[in-house]
Amino acid sequence: DGGITQSPKYLFRKEGQNVTLSCEQNLNHDAMYWYRQDPGQGLRLIYYSQIVNDFQKGDIAEGYSVSREKKESFPLTVTSAQKNPTAFYLCASNQGAPDTQYFGPGTRLTVL
């Protein structure tokens, strides 16, 4: 069963804590992406990676960090430096632009 999985589906964090969101794909895609979505808005790109061991900042990278040690995995860490982290986080993958992106089901992060 191919696809992208994200875990957990819901995540609660206390202020000042770092938290890591998981994203795994078994589509053998080279490129992976992290987006943030706020209520009623579109997707904003946080980080993307076109190949293992390499990644680039997107439009809103401040307060976030990523790693790409394996082709199938692209975890996102939301650090305490992110001032307003409550949002819906979406991971996607493809064979590289301009290919279609395949999205995971998302993780909803709430800061208490």
Add this chain to the structure above:
Amino acid sequence: SQQGEEDPQALSIQEGENATMNCSYKTSINNLQWYRQNSGRGLVHLILIRSNEREKHSGRLRVTLDTSKKSSSLLITASRAADTASYFCATDGTNAGKSTFGDGTTLTVKP
């Protein structure tokens, strides 16, 4: 900054009617894609149209692209209640590696 902007922000129609959504963008593109998102879910790809194409069909979907006006439209014919969702356009600019999404159109189809 957002490359694509959808219009209208929200659209409410009766089942069986057609729904038209528009997307405008600012810079040159390689292609434009439309995605659908059900509430609280990930996005699902609907259709891709390349910069050298003017129109594309997929089932009840019809997409047009006018590169001179930097705009695209998505038409859903004979809408169903199950079409209720948010629809986003995404553009791949001449800088490879990433897409830029608009803020979406929220479509409600009343049974």
